[in-house]
Amino acid sequence: MRKALFYIILIMISLLFIYPFYWMVIASLTPENELSSLTFLPSYFTLSSYIQMFDKIPIIRSFFNSLFVALSVTTGVLIFGSMVGYALSRLNFKGKKLIFYLIIFTMTLPFQITLIPQYIIIVKFGWVDSYYALIIPYLMNTLAIIMFRQYFKSIPQDLIDAARIDGCSELRIIFRILWPNSIPAIVTIAILTFMATWNEVLWPLIVIRDEHLMTMPQLVTLFAVGGRAESQLGVKLASAVLLALPIIICYLFLQKYFIQSMVSTGLKE
Amino acid sequence: MKRKTFIPYLLVSPYVVHFIVFVAFPVIFSIFLTFHDWNIIAPMRYVGLSNYIRLFNDTIFIKSLLNTLIFLAIHIPLQIISALVIAEILNQNIKLRGFFRATFFMPVIVSGVVVTILWQQLYGFETGLLNRVFIQLGFGKVGWLTDPSIAMPSIALMATWKNVGLYIVLFLVGLQTVPAHYYEAADLEGANHFQKFIKITLPLINPTIFMVVILSTIGGFSLFIEPYVMTGGGPLNSTISAMLYIYKQGFFYYHMGYAATLGFFFALLILTVIMIQKRYVEKDR
Numbered sequence: 122m123r124k125a126l127f128y129i130i131l132i133m134i135s136l137l138f139i140y141p142f143y144w145m146v147i148a149s150l151t152p153e154n155e156l157s158s159l160t161f162l163p164s165y166f167t168l169s170s171y172i173q174m175f176d177k178i179p180i181i182r183s184f185f186n187s188l189f190v191a192l193s194v195t196t197g198v199l200i201f202g203s204m205v206g207y208a209l210s211r212l213n214f215k216g217k218k219l220i221f222y223l224i225i226f227t228m229t230l231p232f233q234i235t236l237i238p239q240y241i242i243i244v245k246f247g248w249v250d251s252y253y254a255l256i257i258p259y260l261m262n263t264l265a266i267i268m269f270r271q272y273f274k275s276i277p278q279d280l281i282d283a284a285r286i287d288g289c290s291e292l293r294i295i296f297r298i299l300w301p302n303s304i305p306a307i308v309t310i311a312i313l314t315f316m317a318t319w320n321e322v323l324w325p326l327i328v329i330r331d332e333h334l335m336t337m338p339q340l341v342t343l344f345a346v347g348g349r350a351e352s353q354l355g356v357k358l359a360s361a362v363l364l365a366l367p368i369i370i371c372y373l374f375l376q377k378y379f380i381q382s383m384v385s386t387g388l389k390e
Numbered sequence: 391m392k393r394k395t396f397i398p399y400l401l402v403s404p405y406v407v408h409f410i411v412f413v414a415f416p417v418i419f420s421i422f423l424t425f426h427d428w429n430i431i432a433p434m435r436y437v438g439l440s441n442y443i444r445l446f447n448d449t450i451f452i453k454s455l456l457n458t459l460i461f462l463a464i465h466i467p468l469q470i471i472s473a474l475v476i477a478e479i480l481n482q483n484i485k486l487r488g489f490f491r492a493t494f495f496m497p498v499i500v501s502g503v504v505v506t507i508l509w510q511q512l513y514g515f516e517t518g519l520l521n522r523v524f525i526q527l528g529f530g531k532v533g534w535l536t537d538p539s540i541a542m543p544s545i546a547l548m549a550t551w552k553n554v555g556l557y558i559v560l561f562l563v564g565l566q567t568v569p570a571h572y573y574e575a576a577d578l579e580g581a582n583h584f585q586k587f588i589k590i591t592l593p594l595i596n597p598t599i600f601m602v603v604i605l606s607t608i609g610g611f612s613l614f615i616e617p618y619v620m621t622g623g624g625p626l627n628s629t630i631s632a633m634l635y636i637y638k639q640g641f642f643y644y645h646m647g648y649a650a651t652l653g654f655f656f657a658l659l660i661l662t663v664i665m666i667q668k669r670y671v672e673k674d675r
């Protein structure tokens with residue numbers, strides 16, 4: 122009996138989560154004049170919101186900008202993160218402790234303090250309105266370094282010793298020996314980095330002004346805030362749907378990994 | 391073997407360069423900037439402590455700090471209670487647990503911009519879904535985003551909807567570490583469900599609760615995109631967050647010196663709050 126009550130509560134709560142998404146998708150396909158009374162289905166479907174949006178903003182271009190930036194950042198974070206993580210977990214050198222403290226310092230530092238100076242650096246480097254501004258500051262991620270360091274510690278030293286005897290260079294050890302044995306860590310870091318980069322808005326808003334270089338969330342934000350949607354709700358919602366779609370599609374396939382990754386960072390804090 | 395000695399340095403050198411350029415220099419430069427007036431183009435002007443004096447007399451900044459505080463005061467308890475209740479239900483040997491978990495998690499992975507655009511419509515005064523439901527139920531219309539005393543709570547409610555999935559999963563992990571025989575022992579004593587929850591579950595998942603508090607505090611202090619898109623900080627500055635105000639000072643008015651001062655002060659405030667929370671956790675253990 123109590124079980125039944127639990128199921129009813131859970132189903133009701135899930136509706137609170139599913140229905141807004143459902144409404145958003147349907148609303149983006151509804152003629153503008155029916156939006157104010159839409160609850161489940163419009164009298165007919167139309168693509169006019171999407172057509173108008175494509176006409177007003179370079180959303181496809183921004184999708185590829187976002188994709189390029191997110192993939193570059195993820196690749197960089199994986200490569201540099203594993204290099205530093207390896208040095209910290211498996212090699213001995215002077216200053217190792219110092220590097221570790223610098224990482225902890227960076228992790229505890231609120232980003233609010235570095236935001237303004239970082240923007241000034243980008244200006245002085247002449248990187249405003251360039252992909253550099255979106256990619257280079259993010260290539261190094263302290264959380265990724267720490268996660269790689271932890272994971273590499275769990276890999277048997279014998280494996281590394283054997284590779285050294287075979288004459289493997291350190292880089293070869295990292296990418297040919299350790300990587301294939303660290304798939305869970307790589308997947309976690311890749312998902313977290315990709316998602317964070319894909320969804321980032323504040324930084325792009327600051328360093329990108331050229332519409333053709335904007336990332337997708339940035340373009341959609343400015344579209345929703347600025348006057349160009351001409352307070353046409355359907356058009357705004359259509360841009361929001363397109364922005365949500367890529368991540369939701371990834372989520373449908375990799376749902377378990379998404380949840381595990383997010384939980385593992387939560388537990389690290 | 392000589393070759394080996396510089397290899398570690400080679401491996402960490404990208405990190406060191408990155409640290410110097412994007413962390414160490416900005417921190418030092420930020421402190422330097424707080425004593426100057428600068429719009430990036432004109433030469434920098436030394437102004438002594440006047441940025442700090444201005445900060446303490448800046449009613450909008452103080453208002454933005456209070457707003458952030460209001461946000462946290464509503465968001466954190468709401469988030470913990472709802473996540474805990476849902477996690478506790480999901481932990482009852484429920485079928486389709488994976489489906490429910492995945493559903494509640496969906497807003498977590500979606501960009502905040504999407505959630506904000508969606509909720510802006512739900513909160514709409516004339517034809518928003520929530521007010522339509524309220525009218526059906528016989529209540530009056532609510533100024534979700536137009537009434538200055540309700541706008542910030544509305545944003546806090548939306549943020550809870552967005553993030554609660556993550557905390558449900560974190561609590562589920564926590565709940566699963568509670569040994570089953572504790573409950574069995576309580577059953578023998580005739581304890582009811584509520585008693586078991588208060589006496590056994592709550593103390594044992596205390597660490598998870600504190601973690602959730604710290605995570606949502608950090609998240610709350612970064613509140614930016616939600617008020618930026620939804621309200622622009624209005625009505626009557628009732629939803630302007632500290633981060634939104636810093637953004638406006640820096641990138642709207644180009645008051646780099648003053649924005650850096652705000653950022654510096656705000657960062658110190660965040661560190662202090664987190665420090666106090668962590669100290670409290672450690673004492674508790």
